Amino acid sequence: MRYDTPGFKSYVVPNSAVEGYSPILKNLEYKDDASINKNTDKHTIYDIFWSAVKQVPDSDFVGHRVYNSADGTYGPYVFQTYGQIAERVTNFGAGIIKMRLDNAQSEEEKSSVNKRNWGVAVYSANRPEWNITDKALSSQSLYSVALYDTLGESSMEYILNHSECTVIVCSLDKVPKILRNIDTMPNLKSIISFDSIHTKAPVAAGQLPPFVPSPFNTKATDVLKQWAASKSIGFYDILEIEALGKASGIPHHPPSPSDIYTLMYTSGTTGNPKGAVSTHSNYMAVARSGSMGRNETDPPPVMISYLPLAHCYGKSAENIVMLMHGTIGYFCGDISRILEDCRALQPSSFPGIPRLLARFYDIITAMTVNAPGLKGVIYRKAVDEKLANLYAGKGSKHEFWDKILFDRVRALLSSRIQNMGSGSASIEPHVLNFLRVTFCIDMGEGYGLTESAASGLRQSKGDITSGSIGVPAPGLQVRLRDVPEMKYFVTDSPNPRGELCLKGPSIFQGYFKEKEKTDEVMLGDGWFATGDIARINEDGSVSIIDRKKSIFKLSQGEYLAPERMENTFSKHPLVMQSFVHGYSTKNYPVCVVVPDPVTFVRWATKILSDLGEDTGNGNYEYLTKNEKINKAFLAELADHGRKSKMQGYEIVRAVHLEHVPFDVETNRLLTPTFKLKRFDAVNYYKDIIDQLYQK
Numbered sequence: 299m300r301y302d303t304p305g306f307k308s309y310v311v312p313n314s315a316v317e318g319y320s321p322i323l324k325n326l327e328y329k330d331d332a333s334i335n336k337n338t339d340k341h342t343i344y345d346i347f348w349s350a351v352k353q354v355p356d357s358d359f360v361g362h363r364v365y366n367s368a369d370g371t372y373g374p375y376v377f378q379t380y381g382q383i384a385e386r387v388t389n390f391g392a393g394i395i396k397m398r399l400d401n402a403q404s405e406e407e408k409s410s411v412n413k414r415n416w417g418v419a420v421y422s423a424n425r426p427e428w429n430i431t432d433k434a435l436s437s438q439s440l441y442s443v444a445l446y447d448t449l450g451e452s453s454m455e456y457i458l459n460h461s462e463c464t465v466i467v468c469s470l471d472k473v474p475k476i477l478r479n480i481d482t483m484p485n486l487k488s489i490i491s492f493d494s495i496h497t498k499a500p501v502a503a504g505q506l507p508p509f510v511p512s513p514f515n516t517k518a519t520d521v522l523k524q525w526a527a528s529k530s531i532g533f534y535d536i537l538e539i540e541a542l543g544k545a546s547g548i549p550h551h552p553p554s555p556s557d558i559y560t561l562m563y564t565s566g567t568t569g570n571p572k573g574a575v576s577t578h579s580n581y582m583a584v585a586r587s588g589s590m591g592r593n594e595t596d597p598p599p600v601m602i603s604y605l606p607l608a609h610c611y612g613k614s615a616e617n618i619v620m621l622m623h624g625t626i627g628y629f630c631g632d633i634s635r636i637l638e639d640c641r642a643l644q645p646s647s648f649p650g651i652p653r654l655l656a657r658f659y660d661i662i663t664a665m666t667v668n669a670p671g672l673k674g675v676i677y678r679k680a681v682d683e684k685l686a687n688l689y690a691g692k693g694s695k696h697e698f699w700d701k702i703l704f705d706r707v708r709a710l711l712s713s714r715i716q717n718m719g720s721g722s723a724s725i726e727p728h729v730l731n732f733l734r735v736t737f738c739i740d741m742g743e744g745y746g747l748t749e750s751a752a753s754g755l756r757q758s759k760g761d762i763t764s765g766s767i768g769v770p771a772p773g774l775q776v777r778l779r780d781v782p783e784m785k786y787f788v789t790d791s792p793n794p795r796g797e798l799c800l801k802g803p804s805i806f807q808g809y810f811k812e813k814e815k816t817d818e819v820m821l822g823d824g825w826f827a828t829g830d831i832a833r834i835n836e837d838g839s840v841s842i843i844d845r846k847k848s849i850f851k852l853s854q855g856e857y858l859a860p861e862r863m864e865n866t867f868s869k870h871p872l873v874m875q876s877f878v879h880g881y882s883t884k885n886y887p888v889c890v891v892v893p894d895p896v897t898f899v900r901w902a903t904k905i906l907s908d909l910g911e912d913t914g915n916g917n918y919e920y921l922t923k924n925e926k927i928n929k930a931f932l933a934e935l936a937d938h939g940r941k942s943k944m945q946g947y948e949i950v951r952a953v954h955l956e957h958v959p960f961d962v963e964t965n966r967l968l969t970p971t972f973k974l975k976r977f978d979a980v981n982y983y984k985d986i987i988d989q990l991y992q993k
Contacts, residue, residue, distance in 0.1 A: 299793055299835065307758065308769045308776075320778040320796065320834060322789040328590060328772035341555045342578035344436040344623050348384070354382035354623045357598070360426040362628045363642060372630050375643055380623075383430060386540060388550065391434035393543025394418065394465065397488060401532060414439035414551055417461050417561055421454070421468035421476075423605050423631050427492040427536055429616065431467050432607070436578070439551045443556040443573075444608035451479055456570050457563050458483050460812065467536070469493060473522050479527050488532035490637040495535045555579035561810055562610060564748045565650070573810035574748045576610075581617055583803035584753040587772045588618035591759075599624035599717065601647040602640055605631065610752040611721055615649045629831060638662075640711050647717040650741075652725040653854035653885060658728045661930050662707060662736055677703065684735035688762060694734045694741075707736045719744055719756070722855040724842070724882040727764035743767055749819070749826055750774070753804040755840055766839040774802035777825075778832055781846060784977050786831055797846055798832040801825045842882075848976050853885045854946045858972065860887070860976070863950075864950035866942045870898045872934060875960050877967075877979050878950065879987055888990040889935065889950040890983055892959050893922065902927045922955035931955060952990035954983070 301310040309329040314322040361377035402408040443461045470493035487841035526533035538880040605612030627643035665679035680699040721744045742757030745767035778796030785797040808816035831844035860878035867876040874894040880887035902921040914920030960967040
């Protein structure tokens, strides 16, 4: 493929191609480092926040909707300014240091506390206090160890032990889970609740009104206090620690760019999760990159925060808004009410994920193009005309149709929405294009990883190419490398294919306490091997086409380990062989199973006999093709999966019963050591997989 064709969207670094590697691609508009070194007076996330405090102290920073316990509703957003949050940040950061010094058991422990650069776990849904904690930790050169709000107890235990956290800050509902497992987490000494642990009283000075309905009453909170005391665990709430810090007079201890900003654990699929170590410099690079191209006269952004702050996408999005002196409104904690939250907040920025955007698509199609009668006819004509304009390069706006129809559709989300994208997984092109024309905005896809602080590639403004993740983000370099075992080569025609590799200031420092795993992905000279297989397109954009490891991501962003699932299925007496696969545009996996010839025939024959139906004389092939047997077999797999503690998104929704076993010589789906050749199996069963999803 030629890299010098007119209209090539990426900058190709001259003479950068070497044996086994493609040329290096960079952002065409920001190809030299000088063009991305804006905000050079800011080198850390600490700098971003305190610069905003200095420049716009009275501007709204964070807010949430107040919960009304009387009727179970949420009111309008209540905000706190940069200046108000700054005071709480200073006090809370100092309070954490003071608490640990007061509780220290030795001079050696006090010395360790004073040296800083240790982690504090944060375990909660998104809320203002999460943000306050993040900034408070930075004010003392501490770092966050982020735990997903939905994390199970075993993963929580592993992360807290692996990260060696002595302090955890969390929402009150997490405290029982922590205390149940406290005996297996010897490092943990203190729990700080975001919610009050004292008797119900009027909102204290400096405390935000209730964020979510509390599952606890005063009596239950007293039980938690007694439980913590019985385990010799310090139990506080955030206001206590803020008061402690305010009285201590402990000054800020600002971080350096090379200090750790966050320890973020990646999805554990084939084993325990890995802790990605990222510095202030890493996340600062993403904040700079994300603010590129913004017009200085534009008003500061207002963003809805719902993407987990334990994920790099949500964390980087907030930092970008903060760099622009914007406002962050937190969702109420119930994702089914996100549109209601948006209408209350009226955000200008909405960082999207495919699963949620697909839900928007379903809601809007039902009330527009799929509406009955004349209403549906008019909307179908309007959408068709706008899509035609979009494909012709005329953009997503239409003076006539927007005024009479789509301004109202847009208002379902926000009348002032300007910036909306999709990341974390692939999205169906028809969904993205439909939302572009009905919300009347430019939308694009992007690609990033925990290891790159969510930075990577993104579509340029106006790019509607389907299946593309765009071009390198400002400051990042991209190249492919050969993957011979999967028959992907950078010399492939018509397009180079290979493993996607990234290099740049956002790339992480390695996996916490796991040098061997770090060495597996760091190639030298700063290059990081993502494990994703990509293709460089004729226009200079990049598309993800496969996954190097036997792991794939579903549309909701969850990773699945098919080999582990297959090992689980192999323990079922009806299963002889299995092959699990899934598409990144779907939210569930499907499966091909070769049933055990003996147990399956006996089981299936009995089912059909009990129904009074033809058993085919117990013929194996006949039984595998029977629809009622297929349905019963699928139920068996689902039940077995649940009993084996599979996650809900791991449960297969469709199965193909294969009467021809996987082997080495006939269909060549097994290696000589009888391992599944997954890449070959995907190609071999492609049509069947497509049919399973159509079912």
